[in-house]
Amino acid sequence: MTGQTPGQAAPGHAQGPRRRRDMERVRRTPAAAVLAVLVVVLYAPLLFMVLSSVNSNPDSTTWQGFTFSWYRAAFDDQALRDAVVVSVQVALGAATLAVVTGTAAAIAARHSRVMQRLNLALATARVGTPEIILATGLGALLPTIGVGFGRVPMLVAHTAYLSAYVTLIVGARAAGSATVIEESALDLGATPWRVIRDVILPDLLPAIASAGLLALAFSFDDVALSLALRGADDTTVPLYIFSAVQRRVTPSIHAIGAMIIVIGVVVFAGASLVNRAITGQVAGGGTAARQERP
Amino acid sequence: MVAVCLVPIVFMVVRSFGRVNAVTLDVEISGTIDAYRTLFSPTYRPVFMRSLALAGLTVVLCVMVGLPAALAMSRLGPRARTWALVAVMMPSFVSFSVRIFAWQGVLATGGPVESLTGLQLLYRPPAVLIGMMTAYVPLFILPAYGALSRVPREALEAASDLYAPPRRQLLTVTLPLALPGIVTGAVLVAVLSIGEFIVPAVLGGGKVLLLGNILAERGAGRDQPLGGAITVTMLVTFVLAAAIVGVVRRRTGHHHARSGS
Numbered sequence: 001m002t003g004q005t006p007g008q009a010a011p012g013h014a015q016g017p018r019r020r021r022d023m024e025r026v027r028r029t030p031a032a033a034v035l036a037v038l039v040v041v042l043y044a045p046l047l048f049m050v051l052s053s054v055n056s057n058p059d060s061t062t063w064q065g066f067t068f069s070w071y072r073a074a075f076d077d078q079a080l081r082d083a084v085v086v087s088v089q090v091a092l093g094a095a096t097l098a099v100v101t102g103t104a105a106a107i108a109a110r111h112s113r114v115m116q117r118l119n120l121a122l123a124t125a126r127v128g129t130p131e132i133i134l135a136t137g138l139g140a141l142l143p144t145i146g147v148g149f150g151r152v153p154m155l156v157a158h159t160a161y162l163s164a165y166v167t168l169i170v171g172a173r174a175a176g177s178a179t180v181i182e183e184s185a186l187d188l189g190a191t192p193w194r195v196i197r198d199v200i201l202p203d204l205l206p207a208i209a210s211a212g213l214l215a216l217a218f219s220f221d222d223v224a225l226s227l228a229l230r231g232a233d234d235t236t237v238p239l240y241i242f243s244a245v246q247r248r249v250t251p252s253i254h255a256i257g258a259m260i261i262v263i264g265v266v267v268f269a270g271a272s273l274v275n276r277a278i279t280g281q282v283a284g285g286g287t288a289a290r291q292e293r294p
Numbered sequence: 295m296v297a298v299c300l301v302p303i304v305f306m307v308v309r310s311f312g313r314v315n316a317v318t319l320d321v322e323i324s325g326t327i328d329a330y331r332t333l334f335s336p337t338y339r340p341v342f343m344r345s346l347a348l349a350g351l352t353v354v355l356c357v358m359v360g361l362p363a364a365l366a367m368s369r370l371g372p373r374a375r376t377w378a379l380v381a382v383m384m385p386s387f388v389s390f391s392v393r394i395f396a397w398q399g400v401l402a403t404g405g406p407v408e409s410l411t412g413l414q415l416l417y418r419p420p421a422v423l424i425g426m427m428t429a430y431v432p433l434f435i436l437p438a439y440g441a442l443s444r445v446p447r448e449a450l451e452a453a454s455d456l457y458a459p460p461r462r463q464l465l466t467v468t469l470p471l472a473l474p475g476i477v478t479g480a481v482l483v484a485v486l487s488i489g490e491f492i493v494p495a496v497l498g499g500g501k502v503l504l505l506g507n508i509l510a511e512r513g514a515g516r517d518q519p520l521g522g523a524i525t526v527t528m529l530v531t532f533v534l535a536a537a538i539v540g541v542v543r544r545r546t547g548h549h550h551a552r553s554g555s
Contacts, residue, residue, distance in 0.1 A: 031362035031369075035378065038363050042385045042428055045396035048406060052399055061404035101295050126299045128532055130489030132506050133525050137302025139514030140309065140521065160298035221389045223492055228514055238391045245395050245496050254399070257392045264388035272380070 046261050053258035058251045071259075073252040080256065082233070083240040087220055090151060090236065094158035095215040101159065102166025103208055107200060110174045120171055126164035134161060135228035142229070150231035157225045162218055166211040173207035174200075213271050217264075303525065306513075310522025321518050329519035333527065338508075338520075342527075345505040349488040352426040356483045359427065360434040361476065365468075367435070368442035379439070386432050394496045397425050401497070417499030425493040430486060434479035441475020442468065470546075477542045481535045488531060 052060035056067040074080060109119040138157055139149075147153065185195045201208075223238050230239070237256070244253055310330070312323040332338060367378045385393060401407050401416040401424070408414055415421045445468050453463045469476070491506030505524050513521025 029366065029369075031366040034359060034362035035366040038359055038431065039378075039381050042382070042432075045400045045428075046385065046388060046393070048400050049392075049396040059404060060399065061409070105295075122296055126296070128485060128536070129299070129303070130486065130506075130528065132489045132491060132509050133306070133528060134299055134302060136509050136513035136521050136525065137306040138298075140518050141302045141305045144305075156298060160295045163295045164299070217387065221391070223391060224510065227510065238389060241391050241395060242492070242496070245391075245398065249398070253395070257395055260389045260392045261396075264392075265384065268384050268387040 049254055050258045050261060052251070053254040055251075060251070060254070070251040070255040073250075074255040074259075077252060079235065080237075080240055080252075083235045083237045086151065086234050087236040087238075090154050090158060090226070091216050091219040093155050094162055094219040095212055097155070097159040098162035098166050098215045098219075099208060099212045102163035102211065103170050103204065105163070105167045106171040106174045106204075107196065109171065111179075116171070116175060119167060123164040123167040123171070126161065127168060131161060131222070131224040135224040138225075139228035148231070149229050149234075151234050153229045154226055154234060157229055158219045158222060161225065162215040165214060165218070166208075169211040169214070170204055170207045173204055209274065210271070213267065217267065303529070306518075306522040306525040307529075308522070309518045310526050312519045312522070314516065314519060329523035330526075332520055333523045341503050341505060341508065344502070345488055348422065348426065348490075348494075348502075348504065349484050351423060352430060352487040353480050353484045355423060355427040356431045356434040357476070357480055360431045360438060360479065363431075364435045364439040364442050365464075367439050368445075375443070382432050382435055385428075390429065391492060391496070393429060394425050394493055397421070397428070398496055416497065417501060419498070419502065421497040422494050422502055425497045426487055426490065429493065430483045433486070434483050437475040437479040437482070438472065439475075441472035441478075444475075445471045474539075474543045474546050478539055481539050485532055485535050489528060 048060075051063075053070055054066050054068065055063055056069075057064035105119055105123075109115040134157065138153070142149065142153060182195055182199050185199050186192070190198070220236075221238055222236070223242055226234070226236050226239055227242075230236075235243075237260070241253060241256065244250070308323060309321055311325050311327065312321045313326050313328050314320075315322050333342060363382070367375055367382075370378055398416060399405055401421050403414060403416065405416075415424070449467050449471065450463055453467045458466070489506050489509075491504060491510045494502040494504050494507060505528070508517075509521055509524050513524060
């Protein structure tokens with residue numbers, strides 16, 4: 001561990017002047033300095049990438065004026081456009097399937113404590129197992145049982161992995177939700193399907209939305225599963241970047257990276273706002289959901 | 295969906311007790327432990343040790359950087375906390391491979407780090423460590439911050455009333471109470487970094503060979519028994535890691551129960 005961070009642990013007195021004094025002390029601790037430096041270190045490379053993407057100097061060692069030509073080159077790149085199509089297809093499909101299966105598992109398990117525990121344990125084990133293990137296993141297994149590689153195996157593998165995340169997030173919400181309302185609805189003559197549609201699903205909606213967004217981002221970002229299971233023409237965007245980076249970096253990759261950074265930031269902001277609107281919390285579900293992301 | 299995840303892993307576990315027939319190139323399952331011998335043989339031992347060392351160093355770095363950061367966050371006011379949490383977590387929403395690739399630009403020859411400090415880091419171990427740390431430190435901070443911010447104020451006030459200096463409060467009250475969150479974060483980072491293969495490939499220039507690289511490149515193809523042995527080794531590591539978290543949680547639980555009675 002680093003320096004023992006001799007900071008004043010701010011006591012929780014609410015009096016104005018005292019509280020402000022505590023805050024001042026907090027700001028000057030070494031721990032606060034570490035936090036500040038960390039934030040800079042997290043954002044500096046992303047900022048540099050965005051700057052490189054509009055720098056006329058292809059090596060981006062010095063600033064040589066503003067240009068959009070790397071973006072034009074990226075948009076003109078047929079291989080990249082194909083990669084975007086593959087990524088979107090797989091991500092949309094896998095996220096949809098993962099949300100449906102993961103939510104179904106969470107709803108089915110919610111009445112029995114044993115099932116709920118088993119379901120959560122299995123989902124945790126799946127999330128805890130690194131993708132590379134699953135990817136290698138599937139890559140070795142499929143040829144021996146006569147299944148070829150391609151978009152469908154990719155889709156199934158993504159779904160299998162992501163539905164565990166969905167089960168964890170939606171299951172956490174389902175475990176805490178009110179069954180009293182459900183029972184009242186049943187007592188009042190609602191059919192089980194109607195209860196699921198009108199009572200359970202609306203209650204789970206924030207969790208389902210967070211989980212779906214997470215699954216989408218995750219699938220779009222995946223390298224290990226896609227790399228192991230893709231067919232000849234199934235290059236996704238991360239695979240495109242991954243292979244291009246290993247060969248030779250062209251400035252148009254900076255443009256792709258910058259676009260992905262901007263999309264990531266916009267999605268994060270959007271998710272936080274939606275979450276806030278639905279639950280009244282700030283960046284709650286989305287952020288918590290993200291914690292298991294490798 | 296559980297089966298889709300489970301069957302391939304069982305398949306690899308079975309394969310780990312096999313041997314590749316040199317003529318037909320088929321895997322023959324004969325109950326041999328040759329693959330494990332290979333994995334721990336002088337040829338692969340460096341790879342194995344390197345992977346362990348990288349995971350270990352990543353955990354140490356994440357704790358060194360993440361613990362003070364989480365502590366600082368837990369001491370902020372309610373609004374500032376939210377902003378700090380958003381600031382730390384937002385990069386995780388940007389594609390992992392893009393984040394790692396971004397470091398390549400910063401650390402490259404002629405890049406900002408080299409022109410400012412004269413250090414050529416890219417394709418060397420420090421670059422891999424920087425990439426690993428920045429990629430995983432938010433995952434450490436989240437549970438650690440959660441635990442630190444749940445340390446009851448009363449405990450700190452009691453310590454303060456008993457004239458414990460701030461440093462002593464931190465070491466004897468705050469950190470022990472937050473230990474489950476800190477250990478969860480550390481284990482999460484350890485588990486993720488031992489299977490890592492993207493960071494070494496992009497920032498280590500493919501020269502830093504790790505277990506994850508071997509698994510990704512050969513585990514499914516011509517070296518299935520070795521791939522199986524790596525899979526088993528990793529799984530055993532994870533079970534041990536989960537056990538550590540379980541033990542620490544239970545201990546702290548007991549501690550709470552005792553101090554409560």
